[in-house]
Amino acid sequence: MLNKEKISEYEKKLRAGKTELLLKIEKYSEAEDFGDDIDHSEEEANESESFANRMAIAQTMKERVNEIDIALNRIHLGSYGVCEQCGKEISDEVLNLVPESNLCADCKSNR
């Protein structure tokens, strides 16, 4: 069972992760020429492709922020750490890796 200490630990992680993501999203989203000075000579990627990539990465990060918000809300509601699919507890192993997880390892691998 998740105790309060554990939960507040995960909450800290979630908040830190969210702050980090928001900063990254800002960087990725602003200035279209961001990253042009990165040496891509060994890669085939051209600049417009890398711009599209950045947008895709920013989008993925926004989705993660959304998941973190949902997880924070679940902490608030007292349902954090419970699998949404089967109602079992999500293991520490999973939560340590991805604190915003809403599925246990079994359900995740069944998807």
Ligand SMILES: [Zn+2]
């Ligand atoms: Zn499950």
